[in-house]
Amino acid sequence: MRLRLLLLVTFSLSITVHQTVIAQIEAKGTVFEDANQNGVMDAGEIGISEVAVSNGKEVVLTDSKGEYSISINENDATVFVIKPAGYALPVNDLNQPQFFYIHKPNGSPELEYEGVKPTGVLPDAINFPLLKDESGDSFKVLLFGDPQPYSEQEVDYFDRDIVSELVGASGYEFGITLGDIVGDDLDLYQPYNQSILRIGLPWFNVYGNHDMNFDAETDQYADETFEVTFGPATYSFNEGKAHFIILDDVIYPRTDGESGYIGGFTETQLEFIENDLKHVPKDHLIVLAFHIPIFLPEGGKTFRISDRNRLFDLLKDYPQTLSLSAHTHIQKFHFFDEEEGWQRLSPHIHYNVGTTNGDWWSGVPNDRDVPETLMRDGTPNGYAILNIDGNEFTIDYKVANEPADYVMNMWGPKVVAQNTWHGAELYVNYFLGNEFTSVEYRIADQDEEWRDMAKVAEHDPHVAKLRQKWDLLESLPEDGRRPSNPVESDHLWKMRVPNNLPLGEQVIEIKVTDMFGRTFNESFSYKVAEPGYQR
Template sequence: MINTLKLTLLAGLLTAGLTAQEQAKGYVFEDLNANGKKERKEKGIPNVAVTNGEAVVLTDAKGRYALPVADGDAISVIKPAGYALPVDANNLPQFYYSYRPQGSPQSDFKGIAPTGKLPRSLDFALTPTDEQQSFTALIFGDPQPYTQQEVDYFAQGVVAEVEGIQDVVFGLSLGDLVGNDLDLFNPYIDAIKRVGIPWFNLMGNHDMNFDAEQDALSDETYEAHFGPANYAFNYGKVHVIVLDDILYPDPRDGKGYWGGFREDQLRFVENDLKHVAKDQLILLAFHIPLSEPEGDPFRDADRERLFKALAPFENTLSLSAHTHIQRQDFFTKEDGWLREKPHHEYNVGTTSGDWYSGKLNAAGIPVSTMRDGTPKGYAFIHFEGNQYTVDYKVAGKPEDFQMEIFAPKVVAQGRNTKAGIYTNFFMGSATDTVEYRVDQGEWKLMQYVEEQDPAYELSVYEWDTAEQLIPGRRSSNPIKSTHLWRGSVPAKLEKGTHTVEVRTTDRYGKTHTGTTSYRLE
C-alpha cells in the first residue's frame, strides 16, 4: 500500500512537471492574403512581444517565439505599431489562444470549451498598415444592462449614435459590459459590433463568475467571449495595457471583491514594460479606480508596485469606470507617485449613466443622469504622438453641450439672495478655469465648490413631490460633484430677463461656452 502510494505521488509529480514544461511555439507573421494561416512566402515579424499572461518574450529574427504554458493560460500577441490585428465577424480583435485542454471548470455560466492539445505551431497573424501617430479612440464606461430591455436602451441610446463612425481607430469598454447575467454577453456583442470598428473590452465586477472559488477562475465566461482579461497592444506611440483589477473573492475575508492585482498580473506589467520605449505614452485601462475618496476600495501595495513599474515613463494615463460618476484624479508624490509630473486617471462617465434610471426621453429611453450631475455619455481620447486630449460627448446632445448651468428662475430685484448660479462642467476639475458674465458685462471667476449639483437635485426630488407616478424609475440620490462652480446672482439690475454666459478653459487649453437666464421682479 505504501509503495503504491509513493508511486502514485511520484507519477503525479512527474505529470505536474511535464505540464509545467509544456511549450507554446509558433510565429508572428505578416498575413499577406489575410487568411489567418502562415504560408511559406509569408515572413515572420521580428521583435514582437508575446505573453502567457506573466512572462513576455520577443520573437526572433524569423518571427518565432516559445513560451511555457499551463492549463488555464492564454497566449497572446502584443500588437506592435504599424500592424493591424484580425477581427472576427463581431469586430472583436483576435490576438490570443486560450489553453483549456479539458475546458473551463463547471460554472453557472459556460466557460471555454475543451481545446485539446496545443497546436504544433501556434501562430499569430498581423497585417501591415499605415498607422498614424495622430488618432482617436472611443471609450465606453459601464454599459451594464441587467435585462434585454436595457441592452436595447444601450443599443438605441448610445451605439446608434456612433454607428459607422469615421476617423476612430478602435473602441474600448471599461468593464461591467453586463450586469451579472453573463448570458447577456452575446446581446452586448451584437450591439457593440454595430459601431463598425475594432472593439476591445475589459472585465468589470459585474462580468465575473461569482461561483468561482479563486480569482484566476472568475473570468472564464468573460474569456470565452472576449479573450484574456489581461493583455496589451501598441498603436502609434501609445502602449495600451488592459487589466482586470478585481480581486474576487476578496482575499481579506472571502466575501465580495477588492480592487487590486494578483502577483502574476503585476509581473506581466513589469515584464511587458521592459520591452517598451521610454518615450511611449503608457495608457492603462481597468475597471475600478486606483483610488476612491471613501472606504478602502483598492489594495495600497498593488497601486504602489504599479507606480514603481511606471516610474521610468514620463507620459502616462489611466482610464477607469465603475463609479457611475465622472472624475479627474491626479496622483502626486504624496499619493505614492514617483515622478514630478502627476499621473492623471480619468474616471469615465458611463453609457448606462445612473443605471438606466430617470425620466424617459422622446424615444422612450431613460435620461439616466449620474449622481454628480454628469449626463450619460462616452469619451473620445485624441492622441498626438505621446500626448493626448479628452472630449466627453453627452448621449443625445450636440457636441458642444459640455456643461449644465443652473440659475434661479426669478429673483427679487435689489434684494440680496443666497441663491447662486452653478456650472457643472462635466469634464472639469479644480485646476480648470470657469468664468461667467451677465448681460455681456465683465467676466468674473466662478468659485470651485464640492456640493451637490442643484440641477440634478431638482430632477430627483421631482419624483418625491409628484402626485402621480412618473414613467421610468427614480434616479439615485445626489452626491457631491467634483466639477461644480458657483457664482452670485446680480440682483441690483433692471427688472426683466438677464442673460448669463459661462466659459470654461480646461487643462488642454480648450474653451467651452454655455448660456442661461434669470428674471428680476
C-alpha cells in the first residue's frame, strides 16, 4: 500500500503558510463478471474493461483486465462502480444494490442516530461483482416521492396504501425513492426497508432533508445514518441508453449565515458530474434524481442558482435530459429555457413528483383506515412510473388504490337552471398536466368540434371543499387531522357549464392530450332543469 501526502503550500511575502494536510491512499481492485453470483472473484471469472469507478469526485476506467486504482481520503471515503449497461448489480437481503465500499477507519462521529462503524484498514483489493443482464433499452422505473412517516403507524399507511398494490408487480426494472424516506426519526429506516422489500425490486434511495443527522456539525457528516443504511448519497449508473445520476442536493448546515438547510450541490459533486459525463455518450438520456427541486417557488430561495447554472453548463451537450425531485408535496413540471440558464433550444424538463404520503397523511381515514391525504394542488397520493425507450421517455402517475386509467379529477354542478344566468363551472384537474397539455370539451350529441378549456392558476375546488369541512366542524373527529390549505394548481382547467340545452341529462366529453402526445377521455354528466326562480 502506497501512502501519498499532498502538502498544499501557499507563498506570500516570503512567508510559507502550511494548509491542511490531506492524506490519500490508493484503493485498488477488479470489476468482474460474477458468473456464479457468489460475490467473490473466483478462478476463471474475468475482469470487465472500460468500466468507470469513482471516489465521488474522480472517475477512472478499468484496464483490459478489469483492474482499477484510485486515490481516496484515508479517513473518510467511498469507492463505487458505475454500472455499465448490459449488467446488473448484486443486491443485499433488502434488495439494495451493492456497488460501493465505505472506508471509515474510525467510523462516524458520535451522533444521536448510529452511523458507520469503524471499517479498519483498507482492504488490499476492493472488487466489484457485476451480473450479466440482457434487459435491453426499454424498461420501466418506479418513482416514490416522500414516504416521510413520522411514526410506525404512518409506515403502516405507506405499506398498505402504496406498497401492497405493487407486491409481485412485473415489468419494472428498479425503483427510486426521491428523498424524505422518513420524517426525522431515522429509526424508521428499518420498517421502511422491510416494506420496500415486499415489492421485490432492486431499490435506490435519494437523501432528503428529513433524512439527516441534525446534530451533525458539518454537511460532510449530516448523512452518516443514511450512508450506513443505504450507501453513498451521490453516485451514478447506466441502464440501456439512459444514464442515472443520483445526487444529495441538501446542504446542511448552511454556510451563508442562515439557519437550516438549502438546496444545492457541493464543489466535489459538480466535479464528479463533470468527470462522470466524460464517459457517457452524447446521445444517451441523462436522468438526474435528487430531493429538492431546482426551480424556485415565487419569492423563494430554496436552491442555490449558481449551482443550478453550473449543472446546466455540464449538461449543455446532452439533448435528452430529465431531472426528478419530490419535497414539495404537490406535482409539477418545470421547463427550463435560456432565461433560466439552460443552454439548449429545447427546454430541460424537471418533474417534481407527487408524493406517496400525499398531504402528510392528513384527513380522515377511509374505509381502509388510511387517510385521504389529497395534496394541496388536487393530486391524490400515489407514485410515478418512468417509461424509458432508448433515449426517450414518457411518464405515468398512478393514484394509490385506484385503476390505472384514473388520471384526472373533475368538479362541477349536478344541476343548472335552463337559460338563466349562472356561474357554475366545470374544473378538470389532469394530474400530469402542464403548459404543453391541451384539454378540450364538447357537448355529447350536440357538438362535433372540440373546443379548448382554459388553463387556470386557481385552487382546486375539490381540495377547498375538503378543507372547508374541517372549518365547519363543531368538534374534532376521533381520527385524522386537518389537511393543509389549498394552493394554486399547476394542472387545472375550467369552462362555463352550458345551460342553453334541452331539459334533462347532458354529458360533457373531455379529451386531454398530454405533453407526450397521448390522449385520455372522460365525461361529466349534469342535469339541465327548469329554473325554480324567475327574475
